[in-house]
Amino acid sequence: MTILTAGSDMTVTLTKRERTKVRYPAAVVHDDGTHLAVRAPWAGAADRDFGFVRFEHGDVFTEHYWRDRWYAVKEVRSADGALKGWYCDITRPATVDGRTLVVEDLDLDLWVSADGGTVLRLDEDEFEESGLRARDPEAADRACEALDALEALAREKGLAGLLACDAR
Incomplete structure (x- = not known):
C-alpha cells in the first residue's frame, strides 16, 4: 500500500460509471x-450555484477520503477562510495508484451547512436512474447505508470528529 507524504503533490481523479468526471491537482x-x-x-471551470451553496473561484476544499469507507467528505471554505459547509460524496472506497487518488462517485450526495442546521440528501433520483441496483446490488446497498450513516452522524454529532487529523 502506498502512503503519501504530507505536503506532496498528487492528482485526484473522480470517475463516474467508468468515465473520468474530473481530474485536478491537490x-x-x-x-x-x-x-x-x-x-x-x-x-470547476466556472462558479457553480447549487441553490443551497455557491462554489466559487478561490474556494478551498479539504477533502477526506478513506480506503475502507464508502464516502468522501469535502470541507468547503471561501477564499477568506470562512466555512461554507461539507459536501459529501457517496463513493466506493478510495484507491491510490502512484501519485493519483482514484474515487468512483456513486451519485448520492449529502450537504451539511457550516452551522449544521441544514442537512440535505442530494441526487437520489440520479442514483436510482444510474442502474447500479441492477449492475451491482451489493454496491447499491453499501452506498445507501453510507448515505444513511453520514446523515445520522451529521444530524447527531456533526462531521468534525470524523475528519480529525492534522488537516488544518
Whole structure:
C-alpha cells in the first residue's frame, strides 16, 4: 500500500460509471494508510450555484477520503477562510495508484451547512436512474447505508470528529 507524504503533490481523479468526471491537482495534508486528506482549490471551470451553496473561484476544499469507507467528505471554505459547509460524496472506497487518488462517485450526495442546521440528501433520483441496483446490488446497498450513516452522524454529532487529523 502506498502512503503519501504530507505536503506532496498528487492528482485526484473522480470517475463516474467508468468515465473520468474530473481530474485536478491537490496537496496531501494527511495519510495514515486508511484516511487520506488533501487540499485543493475549487476545480470547476466556472462558479457553480447549487441553490443551497455557491462554489466559487478561490474556494478551498479539504477533502477526506478513506480506503475502507464508502464516502468522501469535502470541507468547503471561501477564499477568506470562512466555512461554507461539507459536501459529501457517496463513493466506493478510495484507491491510490502512484501519485493519483482514484474515487468512483456513486451519485448520492449529502450537504451539511457550516452551522449544521441544514442537512440535505442530494441526487437520489440520479442514483436510482444510474442502474447500479441492477449492475451491482451489493454496491447499491453499501452506498445507501453510507448515505444513511453520514446523515445520522451529521444530524447527531456533526462531521468534525470524523475528519480529525492534522488537516488544518
